[in-house]
Amino acid sequence: MAGAGVLDRLKELGLSEYESRIYAALLRGGPAKVADLAVKAGVPRTKAYDAVKSLGRKGLVEVRGRPLMCMAVDPEEALGEMVEDEERRARRLRRILEELRRLGRGTGSLEGQEGRYSLVAGTAIVDRLRELISGAAREVHGMLDHWGVELALESKREIRAAALGDVEVRLVLDGYDEESARNAELVEFARVTSRGGGWSAFTFDGRMALLLDSGAGVGMLVESPLIVEALDSLFEEMWRSGMPLERFLELLRAGVTSAAGLVGGEVEIYAGAIEAMLSNFSIEDLAPVADAAYSRFVRLLPEMEAEPVEAAVVVWGALLGGGLSHSSVRYDQLTKIMTIEYGSQARMPPTPWFLAFLGYLRSRGIEPSVVHSSTEQGMSVLQLKLPIKTQLI
CATH class of the missing domain: 3.90.1520.10 (H-NOX domain)
Structure with missing residues (x-):
């Protein structure tokens, strides 16, 4: 298998653990059938098929011939496109920031506000989220679409520990994504509203935010008091109009087929x-x-x-x-x-x-x-x- 350093670099580009192993094995050993590739990469066979499909969608792997053989796309070509994708994602996140600036109600103009911004990708996102939740002293707020809910569930241990430590944890889920909103594990912290998907945001103690672009699969850390204040203002509006997750789940259990239509x-x-x-x-x-x-x-x-x-x-x-x-x-x-x-x-x-x-x-x-x-x-x-x-x- 590839060394830890190579795998870490691939993860920084947004590849999962299994995707990184599969791609590195193809680069090292050349074309291979999925079954053989799974053995070489140390990946369960069922997961190897999923990883190959995902790598194909990302333009890193091609599958050809009979029997089907997996081939790594030339790194310079494939990774060059990924770099361009990352740049597009960064531009998209900055556009989201511009929209958030316009959401600042009663906070004055956010133009020219000094702050620090940094991109986060791959497994580093959930690691950073866990750190921020664990480091919160007063409050953690979240406005979450499907991906945001997944990250919250991956961080549920830190969420519960923060709540036990008297940190106020409140989450708003997207009612139009009923699959995500069904997560009873978040029931004590969450409300549901018709907020619309495509992005998520966590704020911590009114000083830092983690913005998540679900379409791009990347996050941006923002240290800007006015932007965080604007996000918290938006969050409070959603929270006030939202329905407790427990009540939403009762509706679904009762058979309501369009529960989200009334949320908010x-x-x-x-x-x-x-x-x-x-x-x-x-x-x-x-x-x-x-x-x-x-x-x-x-x-x-x-x-x-x-x-x-x-x-x-x-x-x-x-x-x-x-x-x-x-x-x-x-x-x-x-x-x-x-x-x-x-x-x-x-x-x-x-x-x-x-x-x-x-x-x-x-x-x-x-x-x-x-x-x-x-x-x-x-x-x-x-x-x-x-x-x-x-x-x-």
């Missing part, structure tokens, strides 16, 4: 929805929650206000069906009964559209009643009687 909105909608989903409820109990949900819906689709009720009910049926898994929604104009079938054991259709639909009916003076409700083998059926007056033409 009226928190009372969530509180009422969870209470209704996880306990015995009646249509009447949902009135205040339904009104709030419909109020928000009207702001999104104001044209629905002008639709005749029976025409609008058909549209609502389509919205309900689109927000539910394994669903079927039918409305019988003769009996005035809407039948909703859905793949969940929740006592009501677990979608915000249902709450908004109830609010719509209330706004039209229509009080629906439940004529049938049942659950069997993971499928539920709810039938509502809608006393809609047919409009004569």
